[in-house]
Amino acid sequence: MTEFLQQLLNGISLGAIFALIALGYTMVYGVLRFINFAHSDIFMVGAYAGYYMGRFVPEHTFWGGLAALFVAMAVCALLGVIIERLAYRPLRSSPTLNVLITAIGVSLLLENLGQHFFGAAPRPFPELFPATTFQVGGVYFSSNQLVVISVTLVLLLALRFIVMNTKIGTAMRALSLNRQAASLVGINNDLVISFTFALGSALAAAGGILYALNYPSIDPLMGVLPGLKAFVAAVLGGIGNIPGAALGGLLLGVVETFVNGSEYSTYKDAIAFALLILILLFRPAGLLGRFTKEKV
Amino acid sequence: MKTHVLFRALVVSALILSYGFAPARSAAEPIVIGEYASLTGKEAGFGQTSHQGVVLALEEINAAGGVLGRPLELAYEDNQTKSGESATVAKKLISRNKVIALIGEISSGRSLEAAPIAQLAHIPMIAPAATNPKVTQTGNYIFRVCFIDSFQGAALARFARNDLKVKNVAVLSSVSNAYSLGLAKYFKEIFLASGGAISTEKNFSEGDKDFRAQLTAVKAAGVDAVFVPGYYTEAALIVRQARELGLTMPFFGGDGWEDEQLLKIGGDALNGCFYSTHFSAENTDPAVAQFVVRYRARWQGEIPGAFSALGYDAVNVLANALKRAGTTDSAKLRDALAATKDFPGVTGVTTINPERNASKAATIIALKDGRARFYKTVAP
Numbered sequence: 001m002t003e004f005l006q007q008l009l010n011g012i013s014l015g016a017i018f019a020l021i022a023l024g025y026t027m028v029y030g031v032l033r034f035i036n037f038a039h040s041d042i043f044m045v046g047a048y049a050g051y052y053m054g055r056f057v058p059e060h061t062f063w064g065g066l067a068a069l070f071v072a073m074a075v076c077a078l079l080g081v082i083i084e085r086l087a088y089r090p091l092r093s094s095p096t097l098n099v100l101i102t103a104i105g106v107s108l109l110l111e112n113l114g115q116h117f118f119g120a121a122p123r124p125f126p127e128l129f130p131a132t133t134f135q136v137g138g139v140y141f142s143s144n145q146l147v148v149i150s151v152t153l154v155l156l157l158a159l160r161f162i163v164m165n166t167k168i169g170t171a172m173r174a175l176s177l178n179r180q181a182a183s184l185v186g187i188n189n190d191l192v193i194s195f196t197f198a199l200g201s202a203l204a205a206a207g208g209i210l211y212a213l214n215y216p217s218i219d220p221l222m223g224v225l226p227g228l229k230a231f232v233a234a235v236l237g238g239i240g241n242i243p244g245a246a247l248g249g250l251l252l253g254v255v256e257t258f259v260n261g262s263e264y265s266t267y268k269d270a271i272a273f274a275l276l277i278l279i280l281l282f283r284p285a286g287l288l289g290r291f292t293k294e295k296v
Numbered sequence: 297m298k299t300h301v302l303f304r305a306l307v308v309s310a311l312i313l314s315y316g317f318a319p320a321r322s323a324a325e326p327i328v329i330g331e332y333a334s335l336t337g338k339e340a341g342f343g344q345t346s347h348q349g350v351v352l353a354l355e356e357i358n359a360a361g362g363v364l365g366r367p368l369e370l371a372y373e374d375n376q377t378k379s380g381e382s383a384t385v386a387k388k389l390i391s392r393n394k395v396i397a398l399i400g401e402i403s404s405g406r407s408l409e410a411a412p413i414a415q416l417a418h419i420p421m422i423a424p425a426a427t428n429p430k431v432t433q434t435g436n437y438i439f440r441v442c443f444i445d446s447f448q449g450a451a452l453a454r455f456a457r458n459d460l461k462v463k464n465v466a467v468l469s470s471v472s473n474a475y476s477l478g479l480a481k482y483f484k485e486i487f488l489a490s491g492g493a494i495s496t497e498k499n500f501s502e503g504d505k506d507f508r509a510q511l512t513a514v515k516a517a518g519v520d521a522v523f524v525p526g527y528y529t530e531a532a533l534i535v536r537q538a539r540e541l542g543l544t545m546p547f548f549g550g551d552g553w554e555d556e557q558l559l560k561i562g563g564d565a566l567n568g569c570f571y572s573t574h575f576s577a578e579n580t581d582p583a584v585a586q587f588v589v590r591y592r593a594r595w596q597g598e599i600p601g602a603f604s605a606l607g608y609d610a611v612n613v614l615a616n617a618l619k620r621a622g623t624t625d626s627a628k629l630r631d632a633l634a635a636t637k638d639f640p641g642v643t644g645v646t647t648i649n650p651e652r653n654a655s656k657a658a659t660i661i662a663l664k665d666g667r668a669r670f671y672k673t674v675a676p
Contacts, residue, residue, distance in 0.1 A: 002516075003512055003513065003515070003516040006512045006515075006541070007509060007512050010506075010508040010509055010512060011509075014506060014508075115336075119336065119340075120336045120337045120338075120340065120376065120377075121336060121337065121338070121340035121341070122338060122529055122557070122561075124557070124560045124561040133539075133540050133541075133542070135542060140540065140541045140542040142540040142541075211505075214505075214506070215505030215506055215533060216533070216536070216561065217505065217529060217532070217533060217561055219338065222505075225503075256509075257508070257509045258509070259509075260506075260509030260510060261509035261510060261512055261513045262513075265498055265499050265500070265509065265510060266471050266499045266501075268509075269501070
């Protein structure tokens with residue numbers, strides 16, 4: 001039983017990270033109807049921003065960790081806006097395929113620039129938050145896992161608040177329903193889209209730092225596999241659906257952890273992608289998604 | 297007027313062309329040796345340290361007059377720790393740089409990629425630290441100057457039974473790594489034969505960051521120690537996460553753990569852990585002590601590790617074979633390498649046996665107080 005609970009905890013903390021990254025994918029898809037493949041590399045840039053911030057803030061302090069988190073989120077929000085401005089906005093009226101290919105290009109660019117500037121060798125991530133372990137009835141938690149779960153919850157609630165209760169959130173939802181109508185009612189599309197990217201990128205940066213806190217070895221290609229799995233999580237929950245992304249992330253994290261702890265641990269990555277295929281075959285809109293019928 | 301211009305043009309072109317036909321300069325033509333290593337990427341530590349050992353050896357040989365009256369020149373390539381790259385760069389070194397021998401690699405997997413290429417081209421290849429037996433089984437042009445995993449696995453199994461005195465272990469190996477699987481296999485054979493038990497075996501892949509699931513299962517199995525025959529990047533994370541999950545038993549591994557990044561990433565979590573390797577800078581042998589001094593003088597005070605020492609020995613074994621062969625002809629060089637006997641290397645006395653492996657002692661390193669300390673030597 002303790003093993004089951006421990007694995008469940010491990011799964012939830014892994015799933016929380018997938019959920020944070022999946023939120024970025026899902027928001028951009030919801031508003032712009034395209035998958036931002038460069039998202040996983042913004043996650044990597046966030047982790048590196050945290051690494052460099054770690055040189056200015058003392059280790060093992062809450063305020064130091066939070067400062068690093070905020071700075072990384074700000075840096076990545078800015079990066080997200082710049083990428084959108086330079087790479088995606090000029091292609092807004094082009095077919096979606098062109099933008100998708102550009103997104104892949106931006107992803108490769110970020111990865112290779114990262115290898116060039118940061119060097120391809122893995123680096124140890126500093127311990128930004130005070131790290132202790134405690135146990136509750138045989139189940140061990142690391143304080144970093146708790147930080148991950150609490151920061152994810154806070155960010156999820158903040159996101160929900162922004163999307164449901166603010167003007168810009170309403171504008172985002174309007175844009176996701178119908179872009180032209182939104183501009184007709186006076187919404188500044190460019191501003192809202194930039195804001196969506198900034199928000200998604202900030203979440204990716206938070207995901208990067210939380211991931212690096214738990215697995216303290218960062219390298220420029222660290223975003224590839226978690227990014228792919230987060231994308232699977234977003235599709236699993238219903239792409240374009242915010243609670244869906246969170247659910248998908250948690251589910252994927254838990255399933256992957258249980259598979260990893262069993263005799264079939266070699267197949268853990270395969271399971272994630274097999275899940276994707278199954279969902280697309282049997283419930284293509286995802287668990288919480290609904291098919292929006294195109295009205296002619 | 298025109299003939300005058302034509303005449304001048306002819307003289308000028310004759311002068312220019314004559315440069316090409318000028319007799320060779322008086323300097324002797326260098327002997328080109330190739331090296332392929334993981335200088336960047338995930339296991340950059342392996343490649344960089346062995347490369348530094350190779351360069352030091354080359355500089356010392358050249359300062360003493362070179363080999364056969366000719367200086368040694370190094371043509372080296374980076375395989376970026378990527379699979380498949382080693383084959384490409386080995387081909388390049390052989391066909392474009394026309395190397396007479398190839399030094400590489402530390403990783404068994406990557407050595408196995410380049411070995412068939414060297415064998416086909418009949419270029420002798422010396423692996424400084426690839427320990428999987430299959431590397432030299434590729435062909436008679438492939439050599440190594442280190443011990444092989446059948447010895448390392450057995451040494452670790454005996455260490456676990458006799459020194460750590462554990463009966464029950466778990467094995468956590470990397471499923472996508474030839475070295476890891478080979479070492480695990482040899483360890484298991486001897487450990488089980490000597491009365492030990494392996495309660496559980498778990499896997500992970502190269503590049504994985506999260507091992508909590510496997511470690512939770514290991515914890516539930518209740519073992520006395522955990523064997524992790526992997527590379528330092530994963531080993532450090534595994535032990536850290538193990539300590540966070542409340543696993544306090546010793547973890548131990550093979551020479552893949554050897555790198556300064558191990559302690560940088562693992563930190564104090566590694567206290568009480570052990571690993572086997574080929575060399576220790578704390579060895580009191582005067583040859584080793586002098587090597588350490590020269591290495592530190594050349595590389596800004598850095599203390600040499602096993603792979604620097606092995607890279608250094610590989611080049612010296614090659615130079616020694618070249619001297620004995622008296623020529624760079626590949627067949628004669630191969631035979632001279634195969635006949636290497638009692639060569640005094642800094643990693644021990646090296647004799648190349650009929651399987652083209654070296655029979656060397658293993659050094660067990662203990663991790664204490666955040667540092668790697670020499671623990672004991674295990675003779676072959």
